[in-house]
Structures are given as C-alpha cells and as structure tokens.
Amino acid sequence: MRIAVVSDIHGNLPALEAVIAAIGRAGAERVVNLGDIASGPLWPRETVQRLMALGWPTIRGNHERQVLTLPRARMGPADAFAADALGAAERAWLAALPATLDLGGGVWCCHGTPDDDLAYFLETVTPDLGRDGSPGIRAATDAEVRRRLGARRDAVVLCGHTHTPRIARVVHDGGHDGAGATLVVNPGSVGVPAYDDDHPHEHRVETGSPHARWALIERDAGGWSATLVATAYDWEAAARRAEANGRGDWADALRTGRVGRLERDVVGRSTA
Known part of the structure; x- marks a missing residue:
C-alpha cells in the first residue's frame, strides 16, 4: 500500500500541478488531502476546481x-x-468536507490535532522569538506528541497545519519496538514554505527552500514507513502572483522558503 499525502496547498496551483505529476511518477495508489486548500492571494478558485475534478479523499482545514x-x-x-x-x-x-477522515488500513487523518484544527501537533510554539536566534517554535517532545494524540491508537495519523514536514513515532503503553506504536506524519505544505504568526506567541515557520512539500507513506511486511518529498516547481510565477495581489510577504516566502517581509508590515494587521 502506497499513499501520497498533501496538505496546505493554499491556492498555489503551479505547486499543486508539480506535485500531482510527482505523485504519478511515484506510483501512489491513493492520494489524501489534509486541508487548507484555497486561502491566500494566489489561485483559490482554480485550485478548488482542480481538486474537485481529481476526487481525492479530502478533509477541511481551519481556513x-x-x-x-x-x-x-x-x-x-x-x-x-x-x-x-x-x-x-x-x-x-x-x-461538504469532513473535519477528520479514517482512510482504513489503520490510517487516520486530521488537519491540526485530533481535537483542534488550529493546534500544532508536531511543533510547539515558544515565547522566545529572536532570543539567541530562536524562531519561536521547536519540535514537539515525545510527551507533547503523546498528549496531543490522546486516545487514538491508529498505526498512522496524518496531520498538516504547521507547513513543517516532520515524522514522529509514539510507542504506546505496553508497546515495544515496531508494535503498539503510532507513526505521526506531517507532509509539510504544498503551497507555502514559510510564514509568520502571532498565536499563541509570535513565531516564524521556515522550511528553508521554496519547494512544494508532500509525503509518501508505505506499508510492507515490516509495517508503515514515510518519506518526506520536496518537489521543484515554478515558484517565481507564484511569487509574482502574490506580489500582483499585494502580498509581498507571501512572495518572499514563496521565493526562499524563509520569512522576509512580515505579514503585519504588508497588510497592517494580524490574521486569524
């Protein structure tokens, strides 16, 4: 079983098209989309129309x-x-999109965490942005991931929201190597490789490159594994589209995978 996982497209149609082609080359049997599909200054309507035609299993995100x-x-x-x-x-x-989805075969999907589409699963925001170069965010500890997983005991839990490609493995009480564990996978963002936010503290998420991110999960005799993938596309075209629509902060992120201009400096206020 080979499943491609995409999330956080945010209206970036050129990135989506490049990922669709890459998924085809990878030979995935299914594709699942974890939400945050349209929001942003790019191609929201065209992106939704493309996904409607594809018919992938899809959940909604906070946006x-x-x-x-x-x-x-x-x-x-x-x-x-x-x-x-x-x-x-x-x-x-x-x-009509559901908030969560059971794909079967031990694979379960949410956008943020199982209980909250705005919560970070595999990352934790900290109140130290700028201190010793801190971005104000770090990888979640095992205890934090376990707490956010709650009562779920699926073999694989797929999540998005933070735009950060990451894999974590939670061993449940009584489990041991390879058994009684959940693989938690965030494929990263197809459409937006960096952003700044102020909830619950100011922080910056940066993948460090402009590539479109997605993941491939596979099950064989040894169980489930995951591969994080970065796909090149015409990010300059996406950046120009963002600039044409007044979002120089998005253009910076799309070109570099890093936060340049801040959202508040471009639009004058924070977003939800």
Missing part, C-alpha cells in the same frame, strides 16, 4: 472553516481573498 463561517469583517486578508474568489459550487464542495 476552510474560517472562509465559510466567519463574517468577512473578521477574516484575515488571505481568507478574504479566497472568500471573494470562490463561487457557489466551490463553496458547496468545501462545506
């Missing part, structure tokens, strides 16, 4: 919930851009 339920005055600018671009058919498709 789908925000675009569909928040009053526009309370939306951040990325959500507002998507809300203005989406038509009735795209909205109906997004509204």
Whole structure:
C-alpha cells in the first residue's frame, strides 16, 4: 500500500500541478488531502476546481472553516481573498468536507490535532522569538506528541497545519519496538514554505527552500514507513502572483522558503 499525502496547498496551483505529476511518477495508489486548500492571494478558485475534478479523499482545514463561517469583517486578508474568489459550487464542495477522515488500513487523518484544527501537533510554539536566534517554535517532545494524540491508537495519523514536514513515532503503553506504536506524519505544505504568526506567541515557520512539500507513506511486511518529498516547481510565477495581489510577504516566502517581509508590515494587521 502506497499513499501520497498533501496538505496546505493554499491556492498555489503551479505547486499543486508539480506535485500531482510527482505523485504519478511515484506510483501512489491513493492520494489524501489534509486541508487548507484555497486561502491566500494566489489561485483559490482554480485550485478548488482542480481538486474537485481529481476526487481525492479530502478533509477541511481551519481556513476552510474560517472562509465559510466567519463574517468577512473578521477574516484575515488571505481568507478574504479566497472568500471573494470562490463561487457557489466551490463553496458547496468545501462545506461538504469532513473535519477528520479514517482512510482504513489503520490510517487516520486530521488537519491540526485530533481535537483542534488550529493546534500544532508536531511543533510547539515558544515565547522566545529572536532570543539567541530562536524562531519561536521547536519540535514537539515525545510527551507533547503523546498528549496531543490522546486516545487514538491508529498505526498512522496524518496531520498538516504547521507547513513543517516532520515524522514522529509514539510507542504506546505496553508497546515495544515496531508494535503498539503510532507513526505521526506531517507532509509539510504544498503551497507555502514559510510564514509568520502571532498565536499563541509570535513565531516564524521556515522550511528553508521554496519547494512544494508532500509525503509518501508505505506499508510492507515490516509495517508503515514515510518519506518526506520536496518537489521543484515554478515558484517565481507564484511569487509574482502574490506580489500582483499585494502580498509581498507571501512572495518572499514563496521565493526562499524563509520569512522576509512580515505579514503585519504588508497588510497592517494580524490574521486569524
């Protein structure tokens, strides 16, 4: 069994197309999408239409919930851009997406954590941005991952939201090497390789390169394994699109995989 995992496309259609081609070359039997599909100053409607045609198993992320339920005055600018671009058919498709999904075979999907689409699973935000060069975020400890996993005992739990490719393994009480464990996999972001945020503290997420990220999980006689993949695409075209739509901070992130201009400096306020 070989499953491709994508997440956090954020309307980046060129990145999505490159990943679709790479998945085809990898010979994946299924593809699952973990949400945050359209929000951002790129190609929200076109991206949703592409995914509607593909028919992949898909869950909603926090940005789908925000675009569909928040009053526009309370939306951040990325959500507002998507809300203005989406038509009735795209909205109906997004509204029908589940918050979580059991793929079968021991694979279960969420966007943030099993209980919260805004919570970080494999990373922890810290209140020390800038101190000794800290980005204000670190890899979660084993105890933190275990606590966030809660009562779930699936062989594989797939998550997104943080745009950070990462794999962790939780051994459950009474388990031992290879048995009684959960593999938690975040494929990273197809569409946005870096961002800054201020919840619950200011922090910066940076993958360090502009590549589109996704993952491949495989099951053989020895159990499940995961491979994190970085795929090249025309990120300059995406960056120019962001600039044309007034988002120089997105352009910086798309070109470099690092935070350049900050969101508050470009749009004048924080986003949800």
